[in-house]
Amino acid sequence: MGHSAAVWDCKAAFEVTKDWNGIDQIVLRNPQGASARVSLHGGQVTSWRNKQGEELLFTSNKAVFKLPKATRGGIPICFPQFGNCGSLELQGFARNKMWIVEDNPPPLPPNDSQRKSFVDLLLKSSEEDLKCWPHCFEFRLRVSLATDGNLTLISRIRNINGKPFSFSFAYHTYLLVSDISEVRIEGLETLDYLDNLSQRERFTEQGDAITFESEVDRVYLSSPNVVAVLDH
């Protein structure tokens, strides 16, 4: 797969395989041995491995890998609703749909493809979707794996019929950690959050990094672009 030292052939680093339900998944690889796997079920990244082959994403061993159920793990795409803040099913319907690979998507800035292996996926609103959410959209997702092993997701949502609509959206990333009692999260200090374990009551985080002694289920407001998860 694309191991030439002189020329990095991103097409050679793109492989389509089937998961155990027969659903197409795309495997991206970089020359150093890092990889990522993206399922057409939900446009969901289901694996991201560093060059040592260590998995970085968690998937529950109770995960259901069958349409129309969402898979509990990897990076589910929540759209057009995040969580339960709306009338749609939890996290919206995009993660339960079949996406397609798009060969010629509208261009992105050139540095979003240089020296990266990537795949472009597309989800269009179906008749069924329009019954529960009456807005025509195209959702484009680019997943790319850089030569340094970094994984990037770029989402573009297009309103097709011009009537304004609003939506919420999230990458519901499940990170694999070695020991939750050792994990610290930095970057959310002093922010307000809604606590899902207290009927979404609003609290303010204290000045320390976040650690875990029991279940935590919170939505932080106005979170910064960079949040660090320190594991080991």
Ligand SMILES: O=P(O)(O)OC[C@H]1O[C@@H](O)[C@H](O)[C@@H](O)[C@@H]1O
């Ligand atoms: O639907 P999933 O992937 O199992 O995720 C459910 C979780 O999603 C989170 O966004 C909610 O804060 C949790 O309350 C909920 O349990």
